[in-house]
Amino acid sequence: QVQLVESGGGSVQAGGSLSLSCAVSGYGAERYTIGWFRQTPEKEREFVVAVRWDGGGTEYGDSVKGRFTASRDFAEHKVSLQMDSLRPEDSAVYYCAATTSHVITVPARVNYWGRGIQVTVSP
Numbered sequence: 001q002v003q004l005v006e007s008g009g010g011s012v013q014a015g016g017s018l019s020l021s022c023a024v025s026g027y028g029a030e031r032y033t034i035g036w037f038r039q040t041p042e043k044e045r046e047f048v049v050a051v052r053w054d055g056g057g058t059e060y061g062d063s064v065k066g067r068f069t070a071s072r073d074f075a076e077h078k079v080s081l082q083m084d085s086l087r088p089e090d091s092a093v094y095y096c097a098a099t100t101s102h103v104i105t106v107p108a109r110v111n112y113w114g115r116g117i118q119v120t121v122s123p
Helices: none
Strands: 002-008 010-013 018-026 033-039 046-051 058-060 068-073 078-083 092-099 117-122
Touching: 002 092, 002 117, 018 033, 018 092, 018 117, 033 068, 033 078, 046 068, 046 078, 046 092, 058 068
Parallel strands: 010 117
Antiparallel strands: 002 018, 018 078, 033 046, 033 092, 046 058, 068 078, 092 117
16 A cells, blocks of 8 residues: 655746645555646546656656656655646646556556645636
């Protein structure tokens, strides 16, 4: 069982920055790829970013490339997401996710989810 707890988020004006953090715990958690998805009431859950546990690098969704930066701190057991140049369309509930799958962009392949945290970007 892996537990994921999100923190950070909040509200900001367009062009601003926010950061999210996901505290990761549980047996074998270090062998999970950890990432973020986001969702609004109007859309399906969307892949944002994932940091592979095996040194395989970080993968970003097309809509956030060049603006968001993710990092994983194994010693501190957390994954951080720095979000810059935010846009109103980035507003969503952001979910931390853990998966053992090599396919890391599909919600159905996620093994564990956090509760989610709201990010709101005003025009």
